[in-house]
Amino acid sequence: MSKSITVRYFAGFREHAGTDQETVSVAASTAGDVFAALKHRHGSTEPLGHCKVAINDEMAEWDSAVNDGDTVLLFPPVAGG
Amino acid sequence: MSKSITVRYFAGFREHAGTDQETVSVAASTAGDVFAALKHRHGSTEPLGHCKVAINDEMAEWDSAVNDGDTVLLFPPVAGG
Amino acid sequence: MDITKDPIEPDRLRDELIDDRAGAYVGFEGWIRNHNEGQDVLRLEYEVYVPLALSEGDKVIAEAKKKFPLLHAECVHRSGSLEIGECAVWVGVTSAHRDEAFAACRYIIDQVKVRLPIWKKEHYVDGHSGWVNCERCAEHGQLHPEAVSP
Amino acid sequence: MDITKDPIEPDRLRDELIDDRAGAYVGFEGWIRNHNEGQDVLRLEYEVYVPLALSEGDKVIAEAKKKFPLLHAECVHRSGSLEIGECAVWVGVTSAHRDEAFAACRYIIDQVKVRLPIWKKEHYVDGHSGWVNCERCAEHGQLHPEAVSP
Numbered sequence: 001m002s003k004s005i006t007v008r009y010f011a012g013f014r015e016h017a018g019t020d021q022e023t024v025s026v027a028a029s030t031a032g033d034v035f036a037a038l039k040h041r042h043g044s045t046e047p048l049g050h051c052k053v054a055i056n057d058e059m060a061e062w063d064s065a066v067n068d069g070d071t072v073l074l075f076p077p078v079a080g081g
Numbered sequence: 082m083s084k085s086i087t088v089r090y091f092a093g094f095r096e097h098a099g100t101d102q103e104t105v106s107v108a109a110s111t112a113g114d115v116f117a118a119l120k121h122r123h124g125s126t127e128p129l130g131h132c133k134v135a136i137n138d139e140m141a142e143w144d145s146a147v148n149d150g151d152t153v154l155l156f157p158p159v160a161g162g
Numbered sequence: 163m164d165i166t167k168d169p170i171e172p173d174r175l176r177d178e179l180i181d182d183r184a185g186a187y188v189g190f191e192g193w194i195r196n197h198n199e200g201q202d203v204l205r206l207e208y209e210v211y212v213p214l215a216l217s218e219g220d221k222v223i224a225e226a227k228k229k230f231p232l233l234h235a236e237c238v239h240r241s242g243s244l245e246i247g248e249c250a251v252w253v254g255v256t257s258a259h260r261d262e263a264f265a266a267c268r269y270i271i272d273q274v275k276v277r278l279p280i281w282k283k284e285h286y287v288d289g290h291s292g293w294v295n296c297e298r299c300a301e302h303g304q305l306h307p308e309a310v311s312p
Numbered sequence: 313m314d315i316t317k318d319p320i321e322p323d324r325l326r327d328e329l330i331d332d333r334a335g336a337y338v339g340f341e342g343w344i345r346n347h348n349e350g351q352d353v354l355r356l357e358y359e360v361y362v363p364l365a366l367s368e369g370d371k372v373i374a375e376a377k378k379k380f381p382l383l384h385a386e387c388v389h390r391s392g393s394l395e396i397g398e399c400a401v402w403v404g405v406t407s408a409h410r411d412e413a414f415a416a417c418r419y420i421i422d423q424v425k426v427r428l429p430i431w432k433k434e435h436y437v438d439g440h441s442g443w444v445n446c447e448r449c450a451e452h453g454q455l456h457p458e459a460v461s462p
Contacts, residue, residue: 011209011281012293046296052279057213073211073279077295080208080215080239080280081192081251081271092359092431093443127446133429138363154361154429158445161358161365161389161430162342162401162421173323182396185345188338188417195335195408246332258345264418267338271410 002027005034006071009042013076016043031055032062034072042074050077083108084149086115090123093157097124112136113143115153123155131158163219164238165212170249179234179256186260188267192251194244198294202287208250210241211279222273226255229269230262237270239280250282313369314388315362320399329384329406336410338417342401344394348444352437358400360391361429372423376405379419380412387420389430400432 002025009017026037031053035042044051048062054073055064066072083106090098107118112134116123125132129143133156136145147153172191179187194206223235233256240250253270257263285291322341329337344356373385383406390400403420407413435441 010211010279011283012296050295054214054279059214059218073214075211075279076281076293078276078278078280079282079294079296080278081275091361091429092433093446131445135364135429140364140368154364156361156429157431157443159426159428159430160432160444160446161428162425172326176322180343180397182346184343187341187343189341190410190414191337191339192410193330193334193337193406196332247330256343260340260342260421264340264414268414 003066003068003070005066005068007034007038007041008071008073010074011076013042013044013074017041028066030062031060031064031066031072034066035062035074038074042076044076046077051075052078084147084151086147086149087152088115088119088122089152089154091154091156094123094125094155098122109147111143112141112145112147112153115147116143116155119155123157125157127158132156133159163216163223164236165210165215165219165241166238167240167242170238170240170252172249172252172254175236175238175252176254179236179254181233181256183258184233184256185258186263187254187256188260188263189255190251190253190267190271191249192271194246194248194250196246198284201284203246204285204287205246206244206250206285207283208239208241208244209281209283210239212241215239215278215280218278219274222270222277225273226266226269230257230266232257232262232266235266235270237274239274239278241280313366313373314386315360315365315369315391316388317390317392320388320390320402322399322402322404325386325388325402326404329386329404331383331406333408334383334406335408336413337404337406338410338413339405340401340403340417340421341399342421344396344398344400346396348434351434353396354435354437355396356394356400356435357433358389358391358394359431359433360389362391365389365428365430368428369424372420372427375423376416376419380407380416382407382412382416385416385420387424389424389428391430 006023028034052075087104089102109115135154235255237253255263255267282294385405387403405413405417432444
């Protein structure tokens with residue numbers, strides 16, 4: 001069943017998508033499903049384990065459930081310091 | 082055979098000896114012999130391994146040879162930092 | 163944890179950790195190097211997702227305080243554009259003895275680097291640029307292997 | 313290596329290590345704590361045999377530079393009378409990456425503490441005093457077990 005998900009893109013993902021945020025309708029149970037469904041937007045072929053995800057401003061796991069109306073933040077590999 | 086050795090005392094050794102330097106005549110082959118012969122002056126019952134010694138301003142070992150006229154510096158356990 | 167657009171002042175930050183019970187202070191600073199993986203770096207841009215960088219950084223510091231008997235620990239990371247030589251991140255730790263100050267300072271910087279939502283784009287002397295660590299991000303010019311950063 | 317009777321200024325000393333090739337700076341400071349082994353400390357006196365402290369300190373720094381790929385490394389130790397909170401020793405190291413900066417800073421302070429001819433006498437709030445580490449020095453009031461210092 002499709003859910004309405006607001007997706008936020010960061011760093012390289014944002015540059016590839018050409019936007020920092022969009023609301024999409026996706027058939028997704030988990031954060032990982034959202035990442036996979038939007039591969040054409042963020043453009044990443046990184047293994048999921050290199051990237052991170054947050055749901056509604058809380059750090060989450062790729063197998064965390066997403067619900068209708070959630071905001072999913074897609075983080076490319078971090079590089080602080 | 083006795084040698085004339087100038088002995089310098091530091092920290093607790095100096096306080097115990099009541100002087101920072103004296104020239105003594107001792108029968109000593111090594112720095113360790115000097116330490117042992119002057120136990121009544123520096124007063125230490127520390128194991129030699131806890132203390133350090135220098136001869137003529139160069140760090141030395143307890144089995145380093147001493148010669149007539151040398152200056153032997155007796156260092157109690159160090160505590161920098 | 164703090165994120166700032168302004169220059170980091172390590173001496174001022176250190177002074178805030180002063181404590182009569184402290185016998186050891188260890189400070190770490192990450193500076194912008196003029197090279198990375200054989201390329202000449204001109205400047206860097208840090209992108210930080212502030213809300214989660216702050217909460218995740220606070221978690222890291224709380225973990226360090228739980229793991230080690232510390233008196234104080236703090237971390238500040240820059241955002242925005244930085245020139246060569248500027249301080250990108252500072253970590254300061256005080257404790258009674260030095261073992262835990264070294265260990266905790268190291269723990270904090272290691273965790274901050276791998277967990278906080280912070281990205282850096284390097285601008286090279288030859289004109290191109292790229293996001294560090296993002297080998298397969300499908301971005302133009304992002305041909306970096308796994309970054310080895312300070 | 314430097315030995316000084318004047319207050320140590322870590323921020324000024326750090327600035328002398330600045331280098332465009334440096335990605336990491338690690339600084340260690342040993343501060344005078346208000347307690348040691350359960351006793352309340354009032355102040356400390358450092359006795360330093362300067363000629364050998366300098367030469368042995370220079371050796372330690374040279375060893376660190378040989379062991380690790382450093383850019384710069386320096387150490388300054390105080391002598392004389394110090395109050396609670398004062399900086400007794402500072403070590404600063406810069407390198408391209410953080411691994412070696414942490415390792416070298418730790419190496420230098422560890423070696424400086426066990427090898428340099430430096431002694432400290434603690435003066436306690438209750439009026440007595442003693443040379444740290446000198447359990448069996450046969451001195452009055454020197455009843456300390458092996459010291460665990462910062």
